[in-house]
Amino acid sequence: MHKPAKLLLVLGIVFLAYSVTAQSLPKLKLTSLDNRQTPIYSYLEQGPVLINFWSLSCAPCKREMKYLDEFAQTYADSGFQVLSINIDTPRSMSKVRSYVRASGYHFSVFKDPRNELFRKLGGRVMPYSIFVLPDGTIKEKHVGYAPGDEKKYRTAIKEMLGMAK
Amino acid sequence: MKRTIFFLCFLVIPTVQAQPSFTINNLFKYAEGEDYLHREDVLDLNVFYKDWSLHTQFEAGNPPEFGKTTYGAHTLRLEYMSAHLSAEVGDIYPLWNHGLSLNLRYERELGYDSGIRGIYATGYLPKDIIVFGVVGQGTFRFSSPLNNDIRTHDWGESNRVAGSGVRFQPWQPLGEISLSGLFIQSQRPYFALYENFQIATLYHDVDFQVYEAGWQLSAAGWELFLNHAYQIADMKNPWYVSTQYVQPDTVDHSTGRATYVSLSGLVGNLGLSMEYKNYAYDLRPPSVYTSTFGEEPMRMPDISRPPIVYRESSATLSSRQTHLINYNDELGYQIELNYYDIFGINTVFNYAQSSRHRFYQVQDGYFTIVESRTMLPASDDAYAPYQQAHLQLERYFLDNTLYLEQAFNKFSAVNEYSSTRTLTSDQSVQQTLNIANITRAFTWLTKLDYTFGNGNSVALYHENQWLDWINNIDRIIDTLAVHNPPVNLGTKLVRPAYNRFVALSFRYHKGITVSAIYDYASRTEKGDVFNTNPDDDNFLESGLRDLGVNLRNKWFGIEITADVFKNNQVTFFYGSEQGGLRCANGVCRQVAPFEDGFKLTIQSFY
Numbered sequence: 001m002h003k004p005a006k007l008l009l010v011l012g013i014v015f016l017a018y019s020v021t022a023q024s025l026p027k028l029k030l031t032s033l034d035n036r037q038t039p040i041y042s043y044l045e046q047g048p049v050l051i052n053f054w055s056l057s058c059a060p061c062k063r064e065m066k067y068l069d070e071f072a073q074t075y076a077d078s079g080f081q082v083l084s085i086n087i088d089t090p091r092s093m094s095k096v097r098s099y100v101r102a103s104g105y106h107f108s109v110f111k112d113p114r115n116e117l118f119r120k121l122g123g124r125v126m127p128y129s130i131f132v133l134p135d136g137t138i139k140e141k142h143v144g145y146a147p148g149d150e151k152k153y154r155t156a157i158k159e160m161l162g163m164a165k
Numbered sequence: 166m167k168r169t170i171f172f173l174c175f176l177v178i179p180t181v182q183a184q185p186s187f188t189i190n191n192l193f194k195y196a197e198g199e200d201y202l203h204r205e206d207v208l209d210l211n212v213f214y215k216d217w218s219l220h221t222q223f224e225a226g227n228p229p230e231f232g233k234t235t236y237g238a239h240t241l242r243l244e245y246m247s248a249h250l251s252a253e254v255g256d257i258y259p260l261w262n263h264g265l266s267l268n269l270r271y272e273r274e275l276g277y278d279s280g281i282r283g284i285y286a287t288g289y290l291p292k293d294i295i296v297f298g299v300v301g302q303g304t305f306r307f308s309s310p311l312n313n314d315i316r317t318h319d320w321g322e323s324n325r326v327a328g329s330g331v332r333f334q335p336w337q338p339l340g341e342i343s344l345s346g347l348f349i350q351s352q353r354p355y356f357a358l359y360e361n362f363q364i365a366t367l368y369h370d371v372d373f374q375v376y377e378a379g380w381q382l383s384a385a386g387w388e389l390f391l392n393h394a395y396q397i398a399d400m401k402n403p404w405y406v407s408t409q410y411v412q413p414d415t416v417d418h419s420t421g422r423a424t425y426v427s428l429s430g431l432v433g434n435l436g437l438s439m440e441y442k443n444y445a446y447d448l449r450p451p452s453v454y455t456s457t458f459g460e461e462p463m464r465m466p467d468i469s470r471p472p473i474v475y476r477e478s479s480a481t482l483s484s485r486q487t488h489l490i491n492y493n494d495e496l497g498y499q500i501e502l503n504y505y506d507i508f509g510i511n512t513v514f515n516y517a518q519s520s521r522h523r524f525y526q527v528q529d530g531y532f533t534i535v536e537s538r539t540m541l542p543a544s545d546d547a548y549a550p551y552q553q554a555h556l557q558l559e560r561y562f563l564d565n566t567l568y569l570e571q572a573f574n575k576f577s578a579v580n581e582y583s584s585t586r587t588l589t590s591d592q593s594v595q596q597t598l599n600i601a602n603i604t605r606a607f608t609w610l611t612k613l614d615y616t617f618g619n620g621n622s623v624a625l626y627h628e629n630q631w632l633d634w635i636n637n638i639d640r641i642i643d644t645l646a647v648h649n650p651p652v653n654l655g656t657k658l659v660r661p662a663y664n665r666f667v668a669l670s671f672r673y674h675k676g677i678t679v680s681a682i683y684d685y686a687s688r689t690e691k692g693d694v695f696n697t698n699p700d701d702d703n704f705l706e707s708g709l710r711d712l713g714v715n716l717r718n719k720w721f722g723i724e725i726t727a728d729v730f731k732n733n734q735v736t737f738f739y740g741s742e743q744g745g746l747r748c749a750n751g752v753c754r755q756v757a758p759f760e761d762g763f764k765l766t767i768q769s770f771y
Contacts, residue, residue, distance in 0.1 A: 023771065026186040026213035029246070034383055035341075057479045059612075063568070066561075089270075090263040091472030094427035095438045095501050097388055102436025102503035103511075114260050120211050120220065122188035122770045141770050143734055144726075146672040147568065147614045147622035 024136045028117060030083065030110040033097055040083075043108075044134050047079020048160040050153075053118050053128040055088045056095055060145040061127040065105065067150040071157055072107040078161045079134075082107035087118050087126070131156050186213040189771040194230060198741075198762025199701075203316075205229040207239075207273070218244045220255075231276025232306070232318055240271075240280075252286040259285045259299050261330060265394035265423045266347045266375040267299070268470040275747060275754045276318065279305045279467050281326055297345075298329035305467040308754075310356060311366075315755050320366075324468055325350040330377070340382030340389075349373040349466050356460065369462040370401040375469065387430035392471075396421040396446055398463040419463045421446035421493070425471055436503035442474040442519070443540070447493040450525045450532045465492045474499045475517035476555055477748055481666045481684075482630040483574045485745045486606045488551040489753060494521045497542045497551070513557040520548040526584040546601040546637065551578040570612040577605045595643045599655075603635040620674030630664040634690060663687040676728030684720040684743050694718060695758075696741075703761035705740050732771055738764040 025044075029037045043049050052068055054061030065084065072082040084107050086096050093111065100109050112118055121130060122141070131139040139160055142149070190209040196202065205226035212219045222240035229235060242255035258269040258280050269279045283301015290296065302325040306318035330345025355367045377394040400417045422445050429438040446465035474497055478484045497519025504512045520542035526533045537543040544550050552575075559570040581602040588595050607630070614624035636658040643651040664687070670680040689695075696706065696716040705721050722740030729735055744758035 024186050026188070026211070026218065034388075057477055059479055089268075089472075090260065091474070093263075094388065094390065094429040094440055097429045098431075098436035098438035098501060099503050100436075101386075101431045102434065102505050104434075104505060114258060119209065120188065120213075120218070122190040122209065122211070124190050124192060124209070124768065124770070140731055143768065143770065146670075146678055147616045147624060148620040148672055148674055151620040151674065 023138045025130075025132050025138055026120065028120065030085070030117070031112070033086075033093075033100070033109055033111055041136065043081055043083060044132065044136060046081060047134055048139075048157070049081045049083050049132050050157065051083045051085065051121070051130040051132060053085050053087055053112070053121075053123050053126055055086060055126055056092050056099060057088075058126045063147070064127050064129075064145040064149070065103070067153065069103075069105045069107060071153065072105075075157060075161060076106075080157060080161060083110065084108065085110045085112050085117060087112045087115050089113050129153070131160055133160060187211065187771075189769075191767075191769040193767040193769075194765070196230075196759065196762065196764040198764075199760040201757065201759055201762060203228055203230045216245055216247050218246070220244065228316075231316055249289050250286065251289075252284065254284050256280050256282055257285045257299070257301060259297075261297075261345055261347075262343055262377060262379040263390065263392045263425050263427075263472050264470045265392050265425060266345060266377040266469055267326075267328065269468055270470060276316070277754070279303070279470075281324065281468070283326070293334050295332040296329070297331075299347075300327045302326065303468075309354065316757055320354050322354065322467055323352045324466060326468060328375075338384070340380060340384075343377075343379040343381075345377045347373075347375045347377070349375070349468065351466055353460070353462050355462055368402075371462055372399045372401060373397065373466055375466075385430075387428065390425070390427045392423075392425045394423045394469075394471075396423075396465070398447075400462060419447060419449060421448070421463075421465070423465075423471055423492075425474075427472075434504060434506070436501075436505075438499075438501045438503075440472065440474045440499045442472065442495060442497055444471060444492050444495045445522055448522060450534055461493060475519065475551070475553060476501070476515045478555070478574065480572065480574070480608065480610050480628055482628045482664050483576070483606075483608045483610070484748060485664075486576050486604060486608075486630075486632070487746060487748055487753065488517075488519070488553065488576075488578050490519075491521065491549075494523070495519055496522055496537075496540075510558055510560045513555070515555040516553070518542050518550070518552045520544070520550040522548075524548055524582060524584065526586055528586040529588060546579050546603070547582055547584060547599070549579045549582055553577070566616045568612070568614050570610070572608075572610040572612075574608040574610070575606075576608070577603070579603050593645060595645060597639070597641040597643070599637075599639040599641075601635075601637040603633075603637060605633045605635065607631045622672045622674075624668075624670045624672070626666070626668040626670075628664075628666040630666075632662040632664065634660045634662070636660075660688070662689075678724075678726045680724045680726075682720075682722040682724060682740070684722075686718045686743065689718070695720070695743075701761065703740065706761075732769055734768045736764075736766040736768075 025040065028040050030040055031037050050068065054065065068082045068084065086109060088096050090113050093113065125143050127145050129142040133139055140156060188211045192207045195204045205224065208223045210221045220240060220242045221238060224239045225236050227234045240256045242253055242257060245252045258271060259267055261267040269281060271278045271280055281301035281303030283299065285299045287295060287297040302323065304321040304323045306321040308315055308318055309320040312319040326347065326349050328345060328347030330343060332341055332343040334341050351371045351373060353369045353371060355369050374397040375394055377392065380391045382389045398419045424443040426441040427439065447461050447463050471492060473490050475488055497517065499515065499517040502514045523534050523536040524547040526535055535547065537548055542550060554575045555572065557570065557572040561568050579601050583600050585598045586595065609629045611627045614622055616622040639653055639655040641651050641653050665685045667683045668680050670678055672678045695718050699710055702710060705723065706716055709721065710716055720741040720743050722738055722742060724736065724738045726734065726736045741761055742759040744756045746753055747756045
């Protein structure tokens with residue numbers, strides 16, 4: 001079989017398999033900035049989460065974080081959490097700590113220096129956000145940030161909290 | 166075919182069982198411009214089943230954006246993860262500490278891939294002891310100095326890697342210590358002139374041993390990292406290439422070292438981060454090598470990649486003028502301050518400085534090493550100093566609907582330096598000729614956006630850059646007489662330039678963004694001139710020229726991005742792009758200009 005045909009066959013089977021399965025969050029571990037590992041599902045016990053991938057060199061990511069912090073505070077009583085995952089390489093890690101601490105954000109920040117989680121969760125472009133329901137079902141994903149997107153985020157979070165109740 | 170069967174088995178088994186998870190991301194790219202074409206599709210598929218996961222990336226490119234025509238799997242990796250063991254088999258990208266010995270990266274947007282195929286395992290033992298090991302081999306592909314097409318890779322360096330290490334905490338208040346050793350058999354290409362200036366391509370087989378120690382301490386809200394690596398290189402088949410013949414080289418053993426330190430913490434509301442680098446993987450003078458294109462066969466292996474310790478700008482014009490780190494000979498530091506919410510203004514200040522450890526002077530035909538013995542970077546042009554200061558201020562107004570950012574960046578780097586000293590035959594007059602090529606730039610960036618009540622927004626991005634390319638020539642005549650001081654008959658040539666980049670965007674709240682992009686350069690470094698011939702105009706340029714716009718050295722583009730069915734993002738670009746240097750995570754490459762065409766990108770994620 002020619003290579004392109006083989007590739008098409010593989011892709012066809014992939015999509016077939018995908019179409020018969022639910023879209024749920026894989027059982028992965030998060031690593032905090034001080035190297036502690038926590039299963040991602042332990043955060044879902046409290047309510048829905050928004051997983052957000054960012055890096056220091058990504059200007060839209062930092063713009064978006066201001067609103068993510070606002071959401072994390074506003075909806076904390078409803079069990080909503082923001083899990084912020086930095087994907088800078090170790091070369092920038094000391095600056096990440098400094099940035100996060102000075103910013104005074106209220107959400108948890110994790111690190112993914114090898115971009116493993118980012119790629120495993122289908123990321124390619126930043127910022128990359130995944131909205132996850134308490135049962136692990138992925139509600140939606142969002143790539144990029146433009147001013148005004150925060151309104152869409154707020155709607156999605158409210159919908160998740162409505163679904164979670 | 167075996168890989169396909171393996172892949173299908175892994176896919177089908179979890180599908181018929183309970184609770185598998187998938188993530189899928191597909192990227193389709195098509196671009197067609199003047200003398201430019203790429204069409205590629207990249208599919209990332211990850212399958213998760215209990216403690217196992219499979220990670221794949223399939224590629225179809227004819228031709229792709231970077232590299233050669235390809236169909237098939239780029240990445241295939243099986244992972245197992247439990248409380249006591251994590252293991253990866255296939256295409257792996259391990260990273261140890263800060264990458265002084267092992268840091269494998271995949272930067273697809275830059276066509277950079279230093280990954281290897283092998284096994285990487287980590288064991289979690291009692292008392293917080295972590296052991297890890299890697300074995301594998303791979304080929305790091307790159308564009309050689311002989312390659313005319315900068316988009317393709319025409320050469321590769323193969324590496325066979327084996328190593329292991331341990332991380333432990335002897336006493337918790339003292340922090341964590343890590344120790345590792347890595348052995349690399351590297352086959353490195355080497356280009357030289359011989360036989361009436363024919364170019365010879367040879368391989369050097371070099372064995373490396375890299376030993377690394379690290380210390381991480383967290384106390385009272387501060388973090389300290391200290392990494393040191395020691396490298397031993399042995400050349401197995403040294404060659405000496407003269408203009409007439411090839412014979413064994415004279416160098417077969419060298420040692421190198423690298424140190425990286427970082428300290429970060431909070432002082433009141435001020436975030437502080439300080440980093441220091443001292444990289445000396447290969448400090449020997451060029452005279453010990455005979456390569457025509459300056460390759461150093463015993464340089465740092467490409468599977469290592471320590472921190473760059475300077476600010477890598479994401480702004481369009483600033484990023485085109487960047488420092489190119491020399492991992493084999495670099496000494497420097499960086500300080501970054503973050504201050505948030507002072508009068509509502511968020512402030513970031515960054516200062517970085519670096520230089521070489523030593524420079525080489527050709528004296529009467531022989532190389533002489535002149536060494537700087539300080540622990541801090543030198544400022545003399547001879548040591549190729551680099552300095553960069555960056556100040557960024559941002560603030561929200563009108564109940565967070567208006568955002569303004571101002572950034573200022575000052576950059577200075579000596580890119581090339583040569584020094585030659587000659588003495589007259591009667592030893593009465595000494596002439597020193599020092600030539601330095603320097604780049605200095607000042608960049609001012611403004612970002613402004615406003616969000617309307619319905620979620621629509623407008624954004625302006627405006628960058629100005631003032632550049633000087635300086636050719637500093639010192640010709641110092643010294644009569645060697647006590648009463649006659651040396652006289653400098655040198656000259657200084659300055660070529661000023663001005664660049665401007667503007668993007669104006671409108672975002673419709675349903676997920677559609679339309680941007681107009683304008684890029685201007687008053688002159689280019691090589692002196693090339695663009696867009697002066699009306700016969701070469703594209704549709705957009707033709708319309709602008711009819712309106713009386715002078716298009717010399719101007720690039721225009723229109724970009725439309727739309728979110729389609731939540732899981733797809735479509736981007737369409739029409740026009741021209743200047744190209745130039747693009748960097749990410751310390752990896753830089755020259756990107757080819759794109760003229761008079763369109764680019765279509767469709768990204769899907771499930």
